[in-house]
Amino acid sequence: MRLEKCWFCSSTIYPGHGIQFVRNDAKIFRFCRSKCHKNFKMKRNPRKVKWTKAYRCLHGKDMTQDSTFEFERKRNRPERYDRNVTEQTLKAIPVIIKTRHERHKKHITNRHKDGKTKQRERDVKELEQDIEMLPKKDIMLPTQKPKVVVKVSQQQTEEKLMEE
Amino acid sequence: MGGKCPHRKVKKRRLSHKTARRGKFLVKADDAVYDELLKLADAGKDAADASQQLPVDEDLPGMGQFYCLHCDRYFASESVKEEHYRSKRHKKRIKQMSGPAPHTQLDAELAAGMGMPDNGLKLMSM
Known part of the structure; x- marks a missing residue:
């Protein structure tokens, strides 16, 4: 007796559960429930369906290496x-x-x-x-910052003067 | 008349729609096509080489001479095949086939937290 894994969602299939599909090249596909079987028949990719283990492992949702x-x-x-x-x-x-x-x-x-x-x-x-962007009374700026602003404004005025 | 469904007559019920869906069952699955392409790549051939020596089959369109490996389809003539190669569907298919390998049972088992299968020692040295 073996506990197989579902092809689509990777859950455990206990004996007497699920359904099995054998393709004409003798490949076996086991499904835990009709939901997984239907999704397979719709040719969905388990890596792109969010509720499958394959998706969760691929996208780092679950632990993979342990x-x-x-x-x-x-x-x-x-x-x-x-x-x-x-x-x-x-x-x-x-x-x-x-x-x-x-x-x-x-x-x-x-x-x-x-x-x-x-x-x-x-x-x-x-x-x-x-x-x-905050209202000015709420800001507790560090003491250096206003100095920097002043410097910049001074430079601008100087440049303007030069242009004139 | 009679039966379960008032809108479906007996004659209609007797007909199987399986024959209409026959083509759907005959198309090769993604992983089968992927394996085939991989085998070709290992042999050092590409899809164009493989399509040159095809067996003659009367039942297939174009005597089975014009075959698209990626889409698993037979065409009536060279021109139709070329047209198919230019189609969006074919290009999408090529992109899909050149990407990562399709999902397999082994992937499902690894995702479920199982290790790689243990086949033991090789008993026959061949």
Whole structure:
């Protein structure tokens, strides 16, 4: 018994669920539900549909590279049954799942943080550029700034005088 | 008369519309075309080379001699083929085929958090 992954949305397909399509070149496409099957028939690209795992991984929404992803994989070879190995594996599964969830949570919080810092940078830049837009009584300008303004105005007047 | 739908007569219901949609099933899928093009590229040929030695087929338009590899279509003559090459649809298709590889089951599995498939040691050295 194998838990397959849906071709379209990458969710797990448990036995007795979903539908399978075998193309005339013997390629197998498995779908977890009719939603995914319909989207396949419409020739949609899973990389462009926002709710699929393929889209989320491609656009950095989900964690992609992690050591916890190395455990679950398709093993196309027979394994001799060993009671101890089975026991250890069963013990390891919940631990691995827990660490993966924690790392994923961290990934998402980091993702959100990045946007916040960028917004703050943008705000600071805007404040620097357009501080004159505020009403004058609200501004607490640094003492050097008015001096600079005065200098510029003086230069302009000098240039005007020269032209005249 | 009779049946479930008052607007559809029995004769109409008996007709299958599958034959009308036949062309839709016959068109090669994107990933199949992509693999074919990749195979050609590995052999050091391009699409123009491949279209020169085509098997003669009476059932296909133009005896199966005028074939567009990217769009998987047969044309009646050289001029029609050339016209197709100039079309927007063909150019779009070329762009699509020269881009990243189409989505596969392996991509879906990698996205789901699985590792690369483990096939074990190679037993037969061939």
